[in-house]
Amino acid sequence: MLHIPCPHCGLRNETEFHYGAEAGVAYPEPNVLTDSEWAKYLHIRANPKGWLAERWVHFAGCGRWFNLWRNTITHEIGPAYLPFTTQPKKPDNIGQEGLKA
């Protein structure tokens, strides 16, 4: 089970969270989008092998959304950060940032 550092509540078990996929996808202006741009916003999310900045919500705790760097190969946890704040640098290959976050 992942141990996820909620920025508000600290390190908690993964079962207290829901997943929200890629972080930082801005809501577009629907009126000016073509159908394929709209489809891209709705359906396409990053799916990299390695570090991914993703969204989680601590539903069984503070109930708030936040962002997290996590490695999709090793399941290592990188830094957590709040939406609309500066995104921390993508961790190096094997990150040890998890517990420092």
Added chain:
Amino acid sequence: MTNTHDTLSPGTIGRRRAATFPEQPPRLWKSVKPKKAYDAVIVGGGGHGLATAYYLAKNHGLTNIAVLEKGWLAGGNTARNTTIIRSNYLWDESAAIYEHSLKLWETLEEDLGYEMFFSQRGVLTLAHSVSDVRSKRRNLYANALNGIDSEWLTPAEVKKLVPIINISEDVRYPVHGATYQPRGGIAKHDWVAWGFAKAASDLGVDIIQGCEVTGFDIKNNKVQGVQTNLGSIAAGKVGMVGAGHSSLLANLAGFSIPIQSRPLQALVSPLLEQVLNTVVMSGAVHVYVSQAHKGELVMGAGTDAFNSYAQRGGFHVIEHQLAAALELFPIFSRAHVLRTWGGVVDVSPDASPIMGLTPVENLFLNCGWGTGGFKATPASGWVMAYTVAHGRPHELNQAFALDRFVTGHLIDEHGAAGVAH
């Protein structure tokens, strides 16, 4: 191979058969180095990729082709799934392709000249709530309209079919009934890959393991070949059948697809006496159980919540699955977990596969089978071979095109199936 079996049928499972389990022959397909050029190259040597190559050779006469597998044959999802085969899907498009697949399964061992322990022992899908009952019965009527065998069983009839099941009302997820597809069943998954590999190799297809595609040669938006760790290989046509790694392949070819890669886990018990002679699925409680020919209970869990390429998932997912399994089958409390493993499944937004053309000419895509691709192996290969050979989709995969996410013509099996299929 030592083939000492009769055709499989329900009831011929169990210890009686275990005594005649054949030896695995050492060489089924020729080991070759890649040629400089092929008419077509299939990226991905799982069941779907191998079936594609086999039907390209058999149905369309294309034999100057190769299957490139970065690992080893049947080392990925093909041999990590719980081998459930059925066709009782809700939507017409799904029913058509899965039923075509089931029909192919019914003669596949004869067609390929290779045994796969295909056993039509029936698939039972449990309903645990009033809304579950309603949606399953809706599914049943849709199946009837599509000519797919499926029947409704009351809890008592479920109990008659599966004596070890707990149909008490006094549990968290009581059994309110079930749909039953008698023609559904299981097969021995790695043998399915080997059977297709052998039959394709016999027809002249090159099967190349340890060959990872690292790039695509594309000129004027037309694919010319692939870059691999074994050098570049020219190809007139390329089929991408990369399962969990499909979105990475698409990115290499310069476009994006709506795929998220998730861990999906399964487990087996040690070999036990035969106690379960059909397949039992419960989408609501995330448990899928059958008993393999040798006697191990094979159980599938739900996917983990997050994206991963690690081929492993969290133990709490297994725990959740086993809690549900124990409530349904109290007798399992005496069994042990022998082994657990995970695969990387490619989940699409509507839980339906994506098959057909891509933005790049002569580059074809087959992915998004998510948690339920094994049952589709023959039909997936059948329609993909047609698509690669003719440069346009077969009527069975027309609706599964990539552009459905733009047009909005989704095939929402997620809503229909609950979670898994």
